[in-house]
Amino acid sequence: MSGGPVLRSGPLRYATARRFGLPRPVSERERTPPHALICPQLPSRLDAVMGPPRDRIPQDEDCLQLSVTAPGTGGGGHPVVVWFHGGGFSSGSGLCAWYDAGRLAAEGGLVVVSVNYRLGALGYLVLDGVSEGNLGLYDQVAALCWVQDHIAAYGGDPGNVTVVGQSAGALSAVLLMRMPMARGLFRRVVLQSAPLAIAARPVRDAAETGRVFADHLRRIGAADPRTAPVAALLAVQARTAADHRERTGSTLEPPFTPVTGVPALPGTGLDPGVRGTDVFYGWNADDMSAFPPGRDDPAEVCERTRLGYREPLARLAAELRRAGARTHAYRLDWRPPGTRLGATHCVELPLLLGQERAWYQAPMLGSTPWPEIAALGRAVRGAWISFVRTGTPGPLPAPLTDPYAGALPDAPLTTTGPFRGPHSAA
Incomplete structure (x- = not known):
């Protein structure tokens, strides 16, 4: 496939929901909102890495929206990619310019x-009495159902859907493989830097965080979260996050995440429908340089990345293979010049998505000129496109490497080198 024009549609409403209510489908009349809106949120903790x-x-809360980018050549039957953004379940938007899918759609003949x-x-x-949690996951299932019902009108094949997620979006994709209600909604999955240790927590633990949140809300005179102003909810969310960091000692785990032990996600096992699914998963060599070490964490970036990404992802891959899925792994080793962040969390994103103007002066890109980013990106996108179209990424081009080269897939992984990021011990 080669680059070319694309067709863009959106924003489109895929569902609507009352505060703390389940999403419901919208009529054709409701499908086109007056303008783009994103979920109310605080500034991202990764602004120092990606830039704001x-x-x-x-x-606004009327934020259950999506966009569609399709090849400009028209036609039908194109493979479909559904992109779930990262942001620690606390920030981000699929409509953000960072995630413009024009290059991916044009080069791959994909509907994104x-x-x-x-x-x-x-x-x-x-x-209690407000929400059992996991509403963001219900939203994602609703979006996948919208794709099944409507994507053919945009040139996509509803029988050939790949879920691609990064960070929290990748964690969401893992959980979708554990949710019976998501069965049959996709056939392939790409997991980019999924920090599996924070994928979900037991509902009883999340209920304690909910009580802390409610206590803070009462202290500012907004007792009912169902009617409190959005600004009050966000202010109290920030206080709850500070409490959560103090209690857990973790700089990675957000206070509000998906939970297990509820009807949508009753357990932690894979759904039987995962059999036959193709999964392409990986991490960046210095993923943890984006986060300062927590209270009980090693100081070295390479060691924290091994513990936080490489080993948990290897265990997940083994679980997937036992369940009948097919897996392929990658590691991204690109360390842009002019930054001490190395191959940090999110650094693969401009190689896949977004235009130059969206990533202008992103700290993680250092002094790398855009033509170099574009050239590397074309190679990386080629692997993603191959996987979406065939179920295998093919031979991995630089800056991707096979982390299991010369070893059995389930063997322990070695470190990638002595990288010392900005949060490492001197």
Whole structure:
């Protein structure tokens, strides 16, 4: 496939929901909102890595929106990618310019659907009488159902859907493989830097966080989260996050995440429908340089990345293979010049998505000129496109490497080198 024009549609409403309510499908009349909106949120903790978003999209609870990018050649039957953004279940948007899918759609002949879902307390609060949690996951299932029902009108094949997620979006994809209600909605999965240790927590733990949130809300005179102003919810969410960091000692785990032990996600095992699914998973060599070490963490970036990404992902891959899925792995080793972050969390994103203007002066890109990023990106996109179209990424091009080269897939992994990021011990 080669680059060319693309057709863009959206924003489109894929569902609607009352605060703390389940998403419901929308009629054709409701499908086109007056303008783009994203879930209310606080600034991202990764602004120091990615830079703040250069586009400022208004925030509102009427945020269950998506966009569709399709090859400009038209026609039908194109493979479909559904993109779930990262942001620690607390920030981000599928409509953000970072995730513009023009290059991926044009080069791969793919229809790309980029999805908003509810975040923070609005998406993952667990509180008696208010919410059992996992509303963001319900939103993602609703988006996948929308794809099944409507993507053919945009040239996509609803029988050939690949879920691609990064960070929290990748964690969401893992959980979708554990949810019976998501069975049959996709056939392939790409997991980019999924920090599996924070994928989900037991509902009883999340309920305690919910009680802390409710206590803070009462202290500022907004007792009912169902009617409190959005600004109050966000202010209290920030206080709850600070409490959570103090209690857990973790700089990685957000206070509001998906939970297990509820009807949508009753356990932690893979759904039987995962048999036959193709999964392409991996991490960046210095993923943890984006996060300072927590209270009980090693100081070295390479060791934290091994413990936080490489080993948990290897265990997940083994679980997937036992369940009958097919797996392929990658590691991204690109360390842009001019930054001490190395091959950090999110550094693969501009290689896959977004235009130059969206990534202008992103700290993680250092002094790398855009033509170099574009050339590397074309190679990386080629692997993603091959996987989406065939179920295998093919031979991995630089800066991707096979982390299992010369070893059995389930063998322990070695470190990638003595990289010492900005948060390492001197």
